[in-house]
Amino acid sequence: MEKLGTLKVNSLSKGFGPKGQGLKVLDDVNLTVEPGEFISIVGQSGCGKTTFLRLVVGLESDYQGEILLDGKRLNGPDLERGVVFQDHRLLPWLTVEKNVGLGLKNAGKGEARRKVQEHIELVGLKGYEKHYPHQLSGGMSQRAAIARALVNRPQILMLDEPLGALDALTRMYMHQELERIWRQEGITMIMVTHDMDEAIFLSDRVVIMSSRPGTIKKIMPVKLARPRDRASIEFARIKEELLEEFHLHTETPFAYSI
Ligand SMILES: Nc1ncnc2c1ncn2[C@@H]1O[C@H](COP(=O)(O)OP(=O)(O)O)[C@@H](O)[C@H]1O
Numbered sequence: 001m002e003k004l005g006t007l008k009v010n011s012l013s014k015g016f017g018p019k020g021q022g023l024k025v026l027d028d029v030n031l032t033v034e035p036g037e038f039i040s041i042v043g044q045s046g047c048g049k050t051t052f053l054r055l056v057v058g059l060e061s062d063y064q065g066e067i068l069l070d071g072k073r074l075n076g077p078d079l080e081r082g083v084v085f086q087d088h089r090l091l092p093w094l095t096v097e098k099n100v101g102l103g104l105k106n107a108g109k110g111e112a113r114r115k116v117q118e119h120i121e122l123v124g125l126k127g128y129e130k131h132y133p134h135q136l137s138g139g140m141s142q143r144a145a146i147a148r149a150l151v152n153r154p155q156i157l158m159l160d161e162p163l164g165a166l167d168a169l170t171r172m173y174m175h176q177e178l179e180r181i182w183r184q185e186g187i188t189m190i191m192v193t194h195d196m197d198e199a200i201f202l203s204d205r206v207v208i209m210s211s212r213p214g215t216i217k218k219i220m221p222v223k224l225a226r227p228r229d230r231a232s233i234e235f236a237r238i239k240e241e242l243l244e245e246f247h248l249h250t251e252t253p254f255a256y257s258i
């Protein structure tokens with residue numbers, strides 16, 4: 001029996017162009033995501049990662065195969081799936097609280113205020129409610145975008161290279177924050193990234209996609225205790241394994257001598 005909140009993708013294929021017969025972008029993608037799992041998707045630029053997320057979010061309905069949440073076929077975007085894009089897409093003329101509130105659906109006024117506040121606090125932006133996007137750093141903007149995506153309590157949060165535009169230190173700090181939010185909320189997260197450290201630090205499983213057309217090449221479980229130590233040998237070993245999938249070997253493969 002499947003657990004409640006299970007996402008199942010069966011034989012998913014997608015083409016662009018006339019009648020979807022032109023460029024084939026995804027070919028026979030199969031993936032089951034357990035509720036509460038953290039999944040990363042890595043693969044070369046153009047291999048169909050964003051297309052995959054858009055299909056699962058429900059922004060695109062023209063595809064072959066099935067995308068099921070609790071056995072039910074998706075039918076357009078709904079409140080069960082939130083999404084965060086790389087460019088946060090906050091509206092510059094609205095404050096943080098108004099931007100977060102924009103995502104909110106079906107809430108009365110008092111309830112809306114409470115939910116918005118709760119999620120601003122969840123992402124660590126308390127005190128910045130009245131700030132405008134231009135008054136925020138990149139990391140803060142992404143926090144606001146995450147709050148906006150979470151405010152409807154989706155079962156699944158999809159993140160498309162959410163931290164790609166941030167500097168390395170801010171990104172590492174955001175990894176801890178994302179992990180905290182993920183643990184605290186028990187939400188399923190599916191994140192596209194090109195940063196292998198990010199994928200290993202955060203994920204229960206890393207999905208490796210190959211290109212043209214995009215298929216799942218391998219799924220790599222990451223069984224390290226959390227919070228993870230980027231400087232550990234186990235971490236480096238998994239990274240090595242992951243890079244090998246892209247034929248990117250380090251010069252001296254695993255020459256750690258103590
Ligand atoms: N709306 C579209 N119409 C035609 N081609 C598209 C469209 N969206 C994406 N593509 C093409 O599909 C391929 C995969 O794109 P995308 O999913 O954005 O890749 P990724 O996110 O892995 O970089 C690319 O070759 C891209 O040009």
Ligand SMILES: [Mg+2]
Pocket residue numbers: 049050051160
């Ligand atoms: Mg993309």
